Amino acid sequence: MRTTLDDLYPDGAMALPVNTALIAPRLAAPPAERENHTGYREHYGPFLIGEKPVGSEPETIALVDKAFPHTLFDLMLLVGRDDVLRTSVGELPDTVLAHLLATVGEFVDYVSDPGVVAAFGLEGGRLTVGWNHDPTGDRDNGQWWDKRLHVHLNAWHPRTCRTARPVPLAAVADPTLRRSLVDPTAYLAHRVMLDAIRTDRVPAACRLLEPDTVRDGDQLLPVGLKVRLPDFAYLADPDFRVLLRMLHGTAAAAYRLLRTVFTDPESPTGPWRRPVLRPAADVEAALAALPWLTNTSRALLTALRAALRDVPERQMRMLRSRSELANRCLTLDGLSYNLALFTPDAISARRPLADTGELFLVMQYKLVSAIGSSPALGGAVATAADRTHGPAMTTGDQAMRRAFQHGFAHRTHIQLAPARRSA
Numbered sequence: 001m002r003t004t005l006d007d008l009y010p011d012g013a014m015a016l017p018v019n020t021a022l023i024a025p026r027l028a029a030p031p032a033e034r035e036n037h038t039g040y041r042e043h044y045g046p047f048l049i050g051e052k053p054v055g056s057e058p059e060t061i062a063l064v065d066k067a068f069p070h071t072l073f074d075l076m077l078l079v080g081r082d083d084v085l086r087t088s089v090g091e092l093p094d095t096v097l098a099h100l101l102a103t104v105g106e107f108v109d110y111v112s113d114p115g116v117v118a119a120f121g122l123e124g125g126r127l128t129v130g131w132n133h134d135p136t137g138d139r140d141n142g143q144w145w146d147k148r149l150h151v152h153l154n155a156w157h158p159r160t161c162r163t164a165r166p167v168p169l170a171a172v173a174d175p176t177l178r179r180s181l182v183d184p185t186a187y188l189a190h191r192v193m194l195d196a197i198r199t200d201r202v203p204a205a206c207r208l209l210e211p212d213t214v215r216d217g218d219q220l221l222p223v224g225l226k227v228r229l230p231d232f233a234y235l236a237d238p239d240f241r242v243l244l245r246m247l248h249g250t251a252a253a254a255y256r257l258l259r260t261v262f263t264d265p266e267s268p269t270g271p272w273r274r275p276v277l278r279p280a281a282d283v284e285a286a287l288a289a290l291p292w293l294t295n296t297s298r299a300l301l302t303a304l305r306a307a308l309r310d311v312p313e314r315q316m317r318m319l320r321s322r323s324e325l326a327n328r329c330l331t332l333d334g335l336s337y338n339l340a341l342f343t344p345d346a347i348s349a350r351r352p353l354a355d356t357g358e359l360f361l362v363m364q365y366k367l368v369s370a371i372g373s374s375p376a377l378g379g380a381v382a383t384a385a386d387r388t389h390g391p392a393m394t395t396g397d398q399a400m401r402r403a404f405q406h407g408f409a410h411r412t413h414i415q416l417a418p419a420r421r422s423a
Contacts, residue, residue, distance in 0.1 A: 003303060003306035003307045004307055005179065005184040005307050005329070005367075005368065006175070006178075006179075006184060007303065007307060008184040008185060008188055008300070008303060008304060008307060009169075009182070009184055009187070010187045010188075010211070010213055011213065012213030012214050012217065013169060013182060013187065013213050014168060014169050014170035015168050015169070015170065015213070015217060016168065016169045016182060016213060016216060016217050016223070016381050016382070017166040017167070017168060017169075017217060017220070017379060017380045017381060018166060018167065018168070018169050018172065018181045018182065018374075018380045018381065018382045018383070019163045019164050019165075019166055019377065019378045019379075019380040019382070019383040019384065020164045020167065020172060020177060020181070020384060021163070021164040021383075021384055021385075021386045022070075022156075022161055022162070022163045022164070022377060022378065022383045022384065022385045022386060023161065023162045023163070023164075023386050023389070023390040023391075024069055024070050024071055024161055024385055024386060024387045024390045025069060025071070025072050025160060025161075025390050025391055025392070025393045025397060026068070026069065026387060026388065026389075026390050026391070026392055026393065027067065027068075027069075027392070027393060028392040028393065030067055030068060031067050033068070033145060034145065035144070035145055035146075036145060036146040036147075036148070039082040040062060040078060040080050040081075040082060040146075040148060041080075043146065044062075044064050044078075047064055047065045047066070047067055048062060048063075048064055048065075048417050049063040049064060049065055049075075049405055049406070049409055049414070049416065049417060050062075050063050050409050050414040050415050050416040050417050051063065051080060051414065051415060051417070052412070052413060052414045052415060054095055054096050054099045055095050055099070057093055057095055057096055058081055058083075058084075059079055059080060059081045059086070059092075059093070059096045060080040060081070061077055061078075061079070061080065061099055061100060061103055061414070062077070062078040062079075062080035063075060063076070063077060063078075063405070063408075063409055063414050064076040064077075064078050064150070065401075065405060066152075068387045068388070069387065069401075070152065070154050070156075070161075070385050070387065071154050071155065071156050071157070071160060071161045072157075072160035072161070072393070072397060072400065072401055072404075073111075073120055073122070073154075073155040073157075073160070073400075073401065073404045074152065074153060074154040074155065075107070075152075075153045075405055075408060076150050076151065076152055076153070077100060077103055077104070077150060077151040077153065078146075078148055078149075078150040079092065079096060079100065079148055079149045079150070080148075081148075085147060085148060086148060086149050087133060087135070087143075087147050087148065087149055088133045088149060088248050088252075089149070089241075089244045089245055089248050089339075090245050090248045090249055090252070091149075092149065094238075094241060097241050097244070098236075098238075098241065100151065101235045101236065101240065101241070102235075102236060103412055104129055104151060104153070104235060104341075105232060105233075105235045105236060106408075106411060106412045107129070107153045107408060107412075108127065108129075108232050108352075108353050108354060109352070109354065109411075110407070110408050110411050110412075111125075111127055111155045111347055111353070112347065112348075112352035112353045112354060114349035116404075116407065117347060117348070117349040118349060119403075120155075120400060120403075120404055121157065121159055122155055122157055122347045123346075123347065123348060123349060124157065124158075124346050124347065124348070125155055125156050125157035125158075125346065125347040126155075126156045126157075126346060126347065126377060127154070127155060127156075127341075127343065127347060127353060128152070128154045128156065128340060128341075128342070128373070128375045128377075129151065129152065129153055129154070129340060129341045130151070130152055130338055130339055130340030130341065130362075130372075130373050130375075131149060131150060131151045131152065131338070131339055131340075132336075132337070132338050132339075132372040132373070133149075133248070133335065133336065133337055133338075133339075134332060134334065134335075134336040134337075134366070134372075135147070135333065135334035135335070136332045136333040136334055136336065137271050137333065138271040138272045138320075138333065139319075139323065139326045139327065139330055139332070139333075139370070140323060140326075140327055140370040141332055141336060141366070141370060141372070142336065142338055142366065142369075142370070142371065142372025142373065143336075143372065152373070155347065155404075156375075156377060157347075158378075163377060163378030163379075163380070163383060164378075166378065166379045166380040169181065169182055169382075175328050176324055176325075176327050176328040176370075177384060179328060179368050179369060180327065180368075180369040180370050180371040180374075180384060181369075181371070181374055181382045181383075181384055182223050182374065182381075182382050183364070183365065183366050183367055183368060183369040184307075184367065184368065185304065185365060185366075185367040186223045186224060186364060186365060187211045187213065187223070188297075188300045188301070188304060189225075189365035189367075190211045190224060190225045190365070191211055191294075191296060191297050191300060192254060192258075192293070192297045192300070192301070193225050193247075193250065193251060193254065193363070193365075194208060194210070194211075194225070195292055195293050195294050195297050196250050196251075196253070196254040196292060197246070197247075197250050198250075201242075201246050202227075202243070202246070203237075203239035203240070203242060203243055205229070205230045205234065205237075205239065206227050206228065206229060206230075206239075206243060206361075207227065207228040208225070208226075208227055208228075209225075209226040209227070209228065209360075216381050217381060219344075220344065220376050220379065220380065220381055221342070221344075221360070221362075221376060221381060222340070222342050222360075222362045222364065222374065222375060222376040222381060222382065223364060223374065223381055223382055224338075224362045224363050224364035224365065225247075225362070225363040225364075225365075226342075226360045226361070226362050226363075227243065227247075227360060227361040227362075227363075228359070228360055229341075229359045229360065229361055230359070231354065231355075231356065231357075231359055232341075232353060232354045232356070232359060233354065234359075243361070244339070244361075247339070247361075247363055251335055251337060251363070251365070252335055255334070255335040257290075258301070259275070261278070261283055261286040261287060261290075262277060262278060262283055262304075262305060262308070263275035263276060263277055263278060264276045264277075264278060269333075271333075272316055272319075272320050273316070274310075274311055274316075274330070274331060274333065276310055277305070277308055277309075277310050280302075280305050280306060283301075283302070283305045284302050284305070287301055287302065308331075311330065327368065327369075327370040328368065329368060330368065331367055331368055332366055332367060332368065332369075336365070336366035336367070336369075337363055337364060337365050337366060338362075338363070338364040338366070338372050338373045338374075339361065339362070339363050340361070340362045340364070340373055340375070341359065341360070341361060341362075342359070342360045342361075342362050342375075342376065343356045343358055343359050343360070344358055344376075345358065371384055371385075
């Protein structure tokens with residue numbers, strides 16, 4: 001019997017509660033989606049709210065209004081620089097990463113301010129903060145339109161973002177959506193990463209969690225490698241920056257090594273091309289020669305090889321014209337992940353999020369999923385945002401959104417862009 005990608009899900013995964021849609025508000029006349037092949041100021045244009053310098057570094061922290069929002073109250077922090085493309089935390093100078101994380105911390109404090117909570121009706125809402133890394137340049141992915149490192153700051157609330165009723169993952173009939181909500185390799189990659197991580201490099205204040213579908217479902221934790229953090233104040237600790245770089249570096253090294261195990265390194269590469277797979281027996285033998293892998297991970301990776309197929313040129317042409325099929329079965333072209341901060345605590349004027357006793361850094365790995373982040377919202381462990389079919393924002397909605405964004409810009413001393421000063 002042929003192994004498929006769905007066979008890679010572990011026991012219990014199909015029972016995980018998921019939301020098939022989070023209906024986000026949208027612009028009545030959004031701009032055309034396009035990749036950024038220009039400077040960031042030219043690309044974002046009127047959506048660039050403002051910037052602040054990072055000491056003497058060439059980079060700035062740019063505050064961007066999303067053209068395709070996740071929620072009424074969201075923002076994007078972009079590492080602004082054009083001559084050097086910063087795509088991951090591993091490429092950021094320490095000063096820049098520290099400033100970026102400090103700005104994230106300021107957003108946590110902002111949405112915890114009782115005045116802000118009351119002004120924008122955020123009581124009982126949820127915070128999500130995260131960013132994607134994916135070099136894929138052909139099919140849709142979590143970092144599709146701009147490869148610059150950019151952080152999504154979202155304050156969700158049921159009043160402005162309606163979620164679908166949670167259903168078990170097994171009830172999602174559309175394979176593309178099912179595999180995007182929870183990537184078939186999510187738990188497999190979690191296990192392999194635990195093998196690859198040198199535990200002596202994990203800061204003492206942090207704790208790695210084992211893969212556990214039952215725990216994730218019972219506690220409504222997002223799928224992925226989870227690192228328990230002390231609190232939000234830890235974002236300012238140099239050890240947190242060490243942790244971020246360690247996770248990226250470990251994932252990148254493991255991916256490079258396993259790609260050479262699975263595929264012919266002499267294969268042609270580039271947009272809409274994928275390297276040729278090595279014979280299954282050769283892959284199994286190469287995995288057996290990697291001493292850092294546990295037997296469990298070797299078995300999971302062997303099953304992954306059994307599920308993968310080469311894509312002939314004729315089929316690739318068909319996938320290129322059928323995005324829904326490409327997002328279902330064509331692998332992403334490189335290491336793909338989402339890193340996010342997660343707390344189950346709700347936004348409240350009575351208790352700032354900084355006081356939470358439950359904070360996790362979650363790393364979600366992707367093989368085929370076109371969704372950058374699958375946040376645990378609305379009683380589910382994973383949610384797919386629908387950013388194109390929701391209600392158009394009214395004039396009042398847009399005024400509230402602008403006030404929320406400008407309030408944060410003022411709080412964090414971001415200089416407004418000239419076109420935005422009188423907005």
